[in-house]
Amino acid sequence: MEKKQILVIEDEEDILALIHYNLVKAGYRVECATSGEEGLEKAASLQPDLLVLDLMLPGINGLEVCRRLREGHGGEAAIVMLSAKGEEADIVAGLELGADDYVTKPFSPQILLARIKAVLRRREQGPSDSGPLPVLSIHELVIDAGRNKVIAAGNEVELTLTEFRVLQLLAGRPGWVFTRAQIVDGVRGEGYAVTDRSVDVQIVGLRKKLGVCGAYIETVRGVGYRLKE
Numbered sequence: 172m173e174k175k176q177i178l179v180i181e182d183e184e185d186i187l188a189l190i191h192y193n194l195v196k197a198g199y200r201v202e203c204a205t206s207g208e209e210g211l212e213k214a215a216s217l218q219p220d221l222l223v224l225d226l227m228l229p230g231i232n233g234l235e236v237c238r239r240l241r242e243g244h245g246g247e248a249a250i251v252m253l254s255a256k257g258e259e260a261d262i263v264a265g266l267e268l269g270a271d272d273y274v275t276k277p278f279s280p281q282i283l284l285a286r287i288k289a290v291l292r293r294r295e296q297g298p299s300d301s302g303p304l305p306v307l308s309i310h311e312l313v314i315d316a317g318r319n320k321v322i323a324a325g326n327e328v329e330l331t332l333t334e335f336r337v338l339q340l341l342a343g344r345p346g347w348v349f350t351r352a353q354i355v356d357g358v359r360g361e362g363y364a365v366t367d368r369s370v371d372v373q374i375v376g377l378r379k380k381l382g383v384c385g386a387y388i389e390t391v392r393g394v395g396y397r398l399k400e
């Protein structure tokens with residue numbers, strides 16, 4: 172199988188060197204860029220499978236790079252953002268611009284590698300919400316989208332339609348972080364009044380009704396929610 176290509180955009184040279192070393196060791200082809208401009212050029216010419224993108228860059232910052240890439244200047248590369256602690260607003264903005272995941276600094280190379288592998292794996296599988304309505308099974312949780320039925324640890328659970336849709340959205344991409352705005356977007360369109368605030372209320376209700384399986388829904392502080400992989 173051909174090696175996956177990763178483009179790392181990071182201006183701090185010691186961090187860049189650390190990432191480069193670990194990705195090469197893990198068997199990836201790795202290219203580097205130290206500014207947003209250089210990163211965008213290389214993304215366009217190399218068409219990498221994945222980008223590791225630092226948000227704090229001189230010149231064109233990471234969010235702007237992310238936006239331009241998603242407007243079609245860099246192909247369909249997956250994006251894993253690097254951000255400092257306390258940049259939750261930027262993380263949320265990046266995820267909403269179409270970044271796939273993020274790692275906060277300081278991070279261990281193992282964590283970054285694990286995120287990269289997971290993102291590439293999900294990319295290969297494609298979104299699981301295409302095709303006929305699936306039956307999703309995650310640990311002890313079974314979601315039958317065709318029948319609007321949920322079974323948690325062997326017990327059938329009564330959910331409201333909105334709760335069901337929130338759960339279905341999260342379960343469609345286990346491990347994926349959804350921002351509140353993405354959950355609102357995913358659930359809206361069917362005439363339900365859903366707001367950022369009411370997403371939190373739906374989650375509280377869901378966790379309670381799912382019993383032991385409620386713990387599968389994880390809060391990602393300052394960012395949103397995800398279903399445990």
Ligand code: CA
Pocket residue numbers: 181182183225226227228
């Ligand atoms: Ca930086």
